[in-house]
Amino acid sequence: MPRTSRTDTAGTPGNTGRSAARDRDGSTTRIGDGSAVRGRKRSRAVAAGFLLPALLLLGALVVYPIGYSVHRSLFDRSGSSFVGLDNYLALVTDDSLRTAVRNNLIWLVLAPAVATVLGLLFAVLTERVRWGTAFKLVVFMPMAISMLAAGIIFRLVYEQDPDRGVANAVWVGVHDTFAEASGFPRARPLPVHPLTAAGGGAYVTEEAVRAGEPVRLPLVGVAPDRMPEEARPAREPVAPPAGGDTVTGTAWLDFTRGGGGRPNVVDPAELGLAGLRIEAVRDGKVVATATAAADGTFDLPADSADGAVLRLPASNFREQYAGVEWLGPSLVTPAVIGAYVWMWAGFAMVLIGAGLAAVPRELLEAARVDGANEWHVFRRITVPLLAPVLVVVLVTLMINVLKVFDLVFVIAPGSAQDDANVLALQLYRSSFGTDADLGVGSAIAVVLLLLVLPVMAVNIRRIRRETRR
Numbered sequence: 001m002p003r004t005s006r007t008d009t010a011g012t013p014g015n016t017g018r019s020a021a022r023d024r025d026g027s028t029t030r031i032g033d034g035s036a037v038r039g040r041k042r043s044r045a046v047a048a049g050f051l052l053p054a055l056l057l058l059g060a061l062v063v064y065p066i067g068y069s070v071h072r073s074l075f076d077r078s079g080s081s082f083v084g085l086d087n088y089l090a091l092v093t094d095d096s097l098r099t100a101v102r103n104n105l106i107w108l109v110l111a112p113a114v115a116t117v118l119g120l121l122f123a124v125l126t127e128r129v130r131w132g133t134a135f136k137l138v139v140f141m142p143m144a145i146s147m148l149a150a151g152i153i154f155r156l157v158y159e160q161d162p163d164r165g166v167a168n169a170v171w172v173g174v175h176d177t178f179a180e181a182s183g184f185p186r187a188r189p190l191p192v193h194p195l196t197a198a199g200g201g202a203y204v205t206e207e208a209v210r211a212g213e214p215v216r217l218p219l220v221g222v223a224p225d226r227m228p229e230e231a232r233p234a235r236e237p238v239a240p241p242a243g244g245d246t247v248t249g250t251a252w253l254d255f256t257r258g259g260g261g262r263p264n265v266v267d268p269a270e271l272g273l274a275g276l277r278i279e280a281v282r283d284g285k286v287v288a289t290a291t292a293a294a295d296g297t298f299d300l301p302a303d304s305a306d307g308a309v310l311r312l313p314a315s316n317f318r319e320q321y322a323g324v325e326w327l328g329p330s331l332v333t334p335a336v337i338g339a340y341v342w343m344w345a346g347f348a349m350v351l352i353g354a355g356l357a358a359v360p361r362e363l364l365e366a367a368r369v370d371g372a373n374e375w376h377v378f379r380r381i382t383v384p385l386l387a388p389v390l391v392v393v394l395v396t397l398m399i400n401v402l403k404v405f406d407l408v409f410v411i412a413p414g415s416a417q418d419d420a421n422v423l424a425l426q427l428y429r430s431s432f433g434t435d436a437d438l439g440v441g442s443a444i445a446v447v448l449l450l451l452v453l454p455v456m457a458v459n460i461r462r463i464r465r466e467t468r469r
Contacts, residue, residue, distance in 0.1 A: 066449065073442035087443035096418055097440075100426040103333055104451075107404060107422060110334075112397035115341045116390060119348025123356050124378065126349075136353065140346035147343075151410025154339040158326035158411070168323030175321050182318040183228060183275050187221045192263050193254070195219075201314030204281070208309050211302035214239050215249030215310060218264055219273060222253055227271050232294040234272040246299040247306060251276045251292045272296025277316055280305035327412060329419040336411050336420060340404065348393045355389030356382070388466070395459045402451055423448055 076083050091097045122139055126132035142150065159165030162172040189195035189203055194216060198204040209215050214237030234252035251273040252266055261267045272295040280288040280300050288304040300310075326335045359382065367377050383390075405424035412420035421429075423444055431441030 069442045069445045069449075072438055073446050074439075076439050077437045079438065083439065087439045088447070090440055091443065091447065096421060097426060097444075099418065100421040100423050100444075103421060104402065104423050106333060107337065107401045108398060111337050111340050111344075111401045111404075112394050114337070115344045115348050115397055116352075116393050118341065118345040119350075119352050119393065120383075120386070120390070122345065122349040123353040124382065126353075127356065136346075136349060139349055142343045143346050145343070147406040148410060150339055150343055151407050154335075154342075154407075155327075155411050158335055160322060160325060160327075162323050165323070165326075167326055171323045172321055175323075182316065182320055184219070184222050184273060184316050185319045187219045187273075187317050189219055190254070190263060193218050194264070195312070198311060201317055202311055204309050204311045208307050209247050209249075209280075209305060211245070211247050211306045212239055213247075215247065216264060216266075217249060217251035217273075217276075217278070217310065217312065218254030219251070219312075220253065220255050222255075222273075224253070224255070224257055224271070227253065228274045230294045231271040231274040233268065234266045234270050235295040235297055236266045237297065240299075245302045247280075247302055248297070248299045249278075249310075250296045251278065251298065251312075252296040277313055279311045279313055280308040281311045282308040286311075327416055329416055332412050332416045332420040336408050339407055339411060340401070344397060344400070348397070351393050352386060352389055355386050359385050388462070391462060392459075395455055395462075398455050399452055399459075402448060402455075 072079065073087050074082060074084060076086075091101060122136070126135050129135060145153075156164065157166045158168075160168060162168040194206050195203045195218075196206050205215070205217075216237060234250055237248055237250040240246050240248055250266060253271050253273060254263060255261060256267050256269050261270060273292050274294045274296065276292040276296075276298075278290045278292065278298055278300070279286045282304075287308055288300045290298040290300050292298045325331065363381055363385075364377055367381055372380070403424050404422060405428060408417075408420050408422055408425050409428070417425070427441055427444040427448070430437050430444060
């Protein structure tokens with residue numbers, strides 16, 4: 001049989017007491033006291049000793065809870081009866097759970113995309129702004145605020161009352177710039193007053209008016225502190241002189257603070273309805289108009305108003321514009337997403353800005369020299385070169401929005417939480433409280449894990465591909 005290897009034991013200097021085995025290809029493997037082998041084993045044992053506490057902690061805090069959640073999701077509320085996949089089917093049959101799934105999909109599509117686009121725009125535009133660093137600091141500052149604090153801030157921002165909510169204060173200011181607000185919302189006559197409803201929110205006098213006979217137009221329903229600033233104590237209507245050519249009258253708030261006033265009588269403490277619009281109507285047509293003065297007095301030309309009825313148009317009593325119901329059923333999810341974007345756009349801007357700093361400027365300048373405008377440079381050069389960074393930002397934000405909970409819990413009021421529901425919030429609601437169903441809660445947790453896994457797989461594959469480069 002041919003010899004495949006031989007052992008040399010020649011005592012060469014520096015190799016005393018050791019032997020070497022020479023393989024067929026000429027390489028030599030040391031054989032002897034095995035100190036190198038023992039050293040490697042010792043190193044592995046030391047490494048395992050350092051890793052063991054971390055592995056035990058990982059198993060206790062991650063592996064065991066995941067396994068237990070999967071097991072518990074297959075049992076009923078009490079945990080005593082096996083129900084199979086019934087808890088998972090509840091996610092598509094129960095209305096509240098179906099709403100949570102739908103809202104999570106909306107979050108997954110809108111929030112990462114909007115935050116990434118804004119971060120990209122901020123990063124690109126601030127490159128040429130003199131105070132770009134200060135602007136980036138301001139945009140990134142919300143990242144230093146906790147989700148709970150941000151939720152409280154935006155709960156106040158979205159308040160319905162324009163005097164408290166910033167969003168509605170701005171919205172109402174813009175609206176009132178182009179549309180005149182009503183001066184006397186909810187004002188109305190009493191049954192003893194000489195006015196009756198005319199439909200559509202307007203009021204008319206019960207009888208036609210005559211020249212020489214003063215007209216009284218009393219109303220109630222306006223808080224004294226909501227009266228116009230120019231309003232003055234009302235003046236008793238005075239009949240014009242004989243043969244006068246006007247129909248005169250007074251429109252006033254027939255209410256005395258503290259009581260003691262008399263209906264249909266102008267009392268000293270009662271204010272005129274300054275700015276109230278009065279129309280004279282004959283045969284369904286407006287033949288004359290007037291506006292009440294600060295003391296409530298008004299006059300109409302007798303040749304037009306004599307024999308007509310007086311109407312207080314509905315524009316006097318239209319409800320004042322109160323803004324948008326941001327936290328109502330239809331807008332609560334976009335409103336909460338807006339708060340999330342406010343927080344995370346700065347994160348996207350910083351990462352994209354770091355990637356933008358690594359883009360070779362020679363390519364951008366070469367494109368400009370070749371005649372490309374800024375839009376073409378941005379779309380055809382900047383964005384493709386930033387594609388890896390944009391993927392990182394998108395994947396990170398997608399993982400983050402799948403577990404969003406605190407913003408929805410804090411911002412959405414109790415009446416709209418069912419409409420703003422997401423899986424993480426439903427997980428909390430199903431797992432805690434007097435009506436807890438741990439089977440459904442565990443199923444939601446498993447679904448969230450399954451939704452996160454593909455995104456994590458994409459992220460890991462991207463990291464490995466970057467490492468190979």
